[in-house]
Amino acid sequence: MSVLSKPEVPSWIPARETELIQDSEYLDLEVVDISSLIADPLTTSTAARDTIDRAFRSLQETGFVILTGHGFSSEALGRQFDLGNMFLEVSEEVKHQYHAKIWEEGSWAGYKPLGFYNRKNGARDTIESHDFYPYTVVNELQPPVSWPYLDEIRSFYKVNLGDASKSSTFKPSYVCSKPTLFYCAQYCQLSREDLGFPQIEYFSFWQLHHRACEKADEIQTRDLFRAVKYHPPSEEDRLRSEQLWLPPHTDRGSITFLYSQPVAGLQVFMNHSWKYVRYYPGGIIVNLGDAMDFTTGGLLKAALHRVYEPPADQRHLPRLGLFYFATMLPDIPMQPLEPLTARARPPVEGTFDEFEGKIPTAHEWQIKRAKSTGRPADGVLFAKRFPKQDSAVYSKT
Numbered sequence: 001m002s003v004l005s006k007p008e009v010p011s012w013i014p015a016r017e018t019e020l021i022q023d024s025e026y027l028d029l030e031v032v033d034i035s036s037l038i039a040d041p042l043t044t045s046t047a048a049r050d051t052i053d054r055a056f057r058s059l060q061e062t063g064f065v066i067l068t069g070h071g072f073s074s075e076a077l078g079r080q081f082d083l084g085n086m087f088l089e090v091s092e093e094v095k096h097q098y099h100a101k102i103w104e105e106g107s108w109a110g111y112k113p114l115g116f117y118n119r120k121n122g123a124r125d126t127i128e129s130h131d132f133y134p135y136t137v138v139n140e141l142q143p144p145v146s147w148p149y150l151d152e153i154r155s156f157y158k159v160n161l162g163d164a165s166k167s168s169t170f171k172p173s174y175v176c177s178k179p180t181l182f183y184c185a186q187y188c189q190l191s192r193e194d195l196g197f198p199q200i201e202y203f204s205f206w207q208l209h210h211r212a213c214e215k216a217d218e219i220q221t222r223d224l225f226r227a228v229k230y231h232p233p234s235e236e237d238r239l240r241s242e243q244l245w246l247p248p249h250t251d252r253g254s255i256t257f258l259y260s261q262p263v264a265g266l267q268v269f270m271n272h273s274w275k276y277v278r279y280y281p282g283g284i285i286v287n288l289g290d291a292m293d294f295t296t297g298g299l300l301k302a303a304l305h306r307v308y309e310p311p312a313d314q315r316h317l318p319r320l321g322l323f324y325f326a327t328m329l330p331d332i333p334m335q336p337l338e339p340l341t342a343r344a345r346p347p348v349e350g351t352f353d354e355f356e357g358k359i360p361t362a363h364e365w366q367i368k369r370a371k372s373t374g375r376p377a378d379g380v381l382f383a384k385r386f387p388k389q390d391s392a393v394y395s396k397t
Helices: 035-039 046-061 074-088 092-097 144-160 172-189 202-209 214-220 235-240 290-295 362-372 376-385
Strands: 031-033 064-068 110-112 127-132 224-230 244-249 255-259 266-270 273-276 284-288 305-308 319-326
Touching (some): 031 046, 035 046, 046 064, 074 144, 074 224, 074 255, 244 376, 273 305, 290 362, 362 376
Parallel strands (some): 031 064
Antiparallel strands (some): 110 127, 224 319, 244 305, 255 319, 266 273, 266 305
16 A cells, blocks of 8 residues: 555654754764665675774774665655554553553563653653564454555565565564664674774674574564653653653663654763764664673673753753664574673673573563562662762762
């Protein structure tokens, strides 16, 4: 079914950029054009090495990098924001029917409603989201209003991989493994010793994210696609939450892709202070998560970030975001790969206390953190990993 023959979806109109954040309040992240790598993923040219080196250094230093030249048109990205907003505009009754079992099962599939999280000082949680695992993009698991558009959601996964024009069949295993496989393998395969990261076989990273058996990937993957909307809080809740729309955290998985949008708020913790991330029109903001940190022994760092309230000229606006969370296979242990053990730093003491001295697998870590999200246990774990001796982590600004 073509877009023209489907019921019309209201357009999501992007906000105007803020004019109230000073340059000194931004962290200027490395912007990398990956168009040449997509055209020839196995190239070892000098230009490719330079691209990889710049991306790799940025990931080592900040846990973030900005990707351009990824093949998305502004129209294609705009359409996905329209569809993401459509999912979040259904009635509360419908959302309840497709409620995600986050605390019960550690599953994000479905809706996370407003008011779900426990917030500081009793502030109301004003974030709602809708999540897909690739194998849940089917009619029986989605609200009827979305059925005419699920093929576009599937295609969006494929376009992420730069191969949408070559395949008309949705293959969850291919979709879920390729983003992480491509970027991780490229960063590590082409990196040099002078970056402090030894050569690792391409296949080693392939094995972290992909099965030889396609059906196994389809069943087991925990990759996640999310549409999320931050609603402006009341003045009372704004003060109770100390202007935080989302507290400091790291992502649970391997790599996160955030499709840049203009409402400010995303901040990165760098050099003992919080800095805003700029709006990069058409760019993909990439950050690393816990699984990458654990399996590289901290050589690639999980990025500590939060969402602080937008400045006054945007504070009244809802903030719509689109994310792709790439994960490692469920049985991968959260410990350094063999070639990295000599240089690895151990996790902060207490990180794995809840696993009774065992090293958790990627699946166990994901489930444990999902079940504790927005609960006191999440704060306890965060305090262990980021001790308060660096009080700036806990500062309001």
